[in-house]
Amino acid sequence: MRTIDWVDGAIELVDQTRLPGDCVFLRIETVADLIGAIRRLAVRGAPALGVAGAMGVALAARTGEPIDALRAARPTAVNLAWGVDEAARHLPDADAVLARALEIRDDDIAACYRMSALGADLVRELTEGPDRSDASGASGGSGGFRRIRVMTICNTGGLAAVERGTALGVVQTLHERGLLAETLALETRPLLQGARLTAWELGRMGAPHRLVVDGVGPYLLARGAADVVLIGADRIAANGDTANKIGSYSLALGARRAGVPFVVVAPETTIDPAITSGDRIEIEDRGPGEVLSIHGVRLAPEGTGAANPAFDVTPHDLITAIVTDRRVIRVDRGETPYESGTA
Template sequence: MRTIDWISGHIRLIDQTALPATVTVLDIHAVEELVDAIKRLAVRGAPALGVAGAMGVALAVRNLPAERARETIATLRAARPTAVNLALGVDVALAAFERGGADAALDAALRVRDDDIAACRAMARRGTDLLDRLLPGRSRLRVLTICNTGALASVEHGTALGVIEKLHSDDRLDRAVVCETRPLLQGARLTAWELRQMGAPYDLIVDSAAPITIIRGGIDAVLVGADRIAANGDTANKIGTLGLALAAARASVPFLVVAPETTVDLRTPSGEAIEIEDRGGAEVCTFHGVQTAPDGTTARNPAFDVTPADLITAIVTDQRTIDLSDNETPAHRPLPAQHAG
């Protein structure tokens, strides 16, 4: 089933907090329920958040008086500040509502969903083609990834994990190496689950084992997603991504960011302008509800870090490949003519 969809007048999504133990489906009938699902990461991943934002607007304007709808939409838009897709999805559906009413908002939300499905397929093709060019003559690849960038982070297929899925379906994946991704284990719980569902070979490693694994030659390429890509190519992604990029640069291993064009935010000039969400100390000081740190321990819990553009080999979107190693940037590598504007 799709990670998130519109079913009979409401939103239906997979509760990612229940995985891998059970596949639990949530039926969302109110925006407040959707905001709660987003904040506790029942739905997460930049593309899926974009769809959630658009569908949340459709839900609000269909079920609430205008003033109350606008209040709840504003709360929805601010639920995850680092990921640009959530705000973009909200803005697209809200603009459609302003032009044509509630039906137009729903139509826009469904287009966001369908566009994401098409974008993921395009990124998978573009990403594997780029790996062919960067790693000529290697028929089977060992790739490393962090967090979850698969179907659970989108609607179907995914971004970076979508590339890995295509490598596997083409019988070109030697092995995927998955960082467990502390503190909430999206790699161990979600990415490993998705790889097992597709029958792909994989190994799980603790986050701190990733640099030595890369530097000692165990990896051919690093593939990650993105929550926001600045105009200069700096990229915000799950905390721990920066360390992978540093190790990949040291080992001269290609480091690819795979994300839809909607994640590129030309209004953000560089990574310095990206707000980094801190999720609070409870996720660090406890594990599965059990306290693991002494009473009174304070913790820092940034959910994301920013990888500078000069550590990224290329950015792969559904519409273009931006070669940062050749000094291209999202702002100065134009879209193909058919996509411009």
């Protein structure tokens, strides 16, 4: 199943706000409707947003709508602006714009498969050693080789890309190779992408998994419950600092304390050479409503405010490696995506 595609002159995408209850496809025929779908997270995930941005320009080439608001709809995720810019280079030739958008779609699919393989190879290398059991007694290995326990946050599977995904794509490859013992998926407040989306995808692939509340992640790492932490990224600075779903920084701190490898999986297009370090990454604040209410039911007393940054930044010195579709960057060995702000 593809999360997003171009079908008969329009964009068709999975409405992720309806999952896990209903798998519904939206047909998007205007840039305005696409912006609305992006802002309400009907489509989300850095690679998927890159494809959506390019396909949105293909719509604009037909409707005459402006694209500036589309480019800025999710400011932290660099792939959205990148996809818009890549397709816009071919304006006003609508056929050329669409051809580039479809090329970006196909490149994303291929990139996810390459990341999955590179990441699975790296995870096995990083976790080589004797079998062990986690704090709950679940087996850490069988059949003469080590089976790996993964912890992850948010959703980084096919729903975050076109197919397969980034960090969860690595999990899928480990599962297909018979190397996966279990995935511990953080629920990912406030919108529960882990509970709603990652658990749904893990169930579809038949991979063993458990859901845990966000705050327990570092504690479970300290108890030896996972062998590796795998996350995605929305923007990676030139020095390796990584913006990802809020809660990723806490996992990185917990992983460092526990001596657990912390691996970022994202396509090369998520690396932003213009951003020298993470303190220059714009962090989207989605407003208090998502924190104070769930499905229209208010959780906190009237008069209570809330802070709701959608992302945090993990400093590069807490990251073991960054896996892209082209390479493995061993940040723990002093490697960086770029030695300076330029390629």
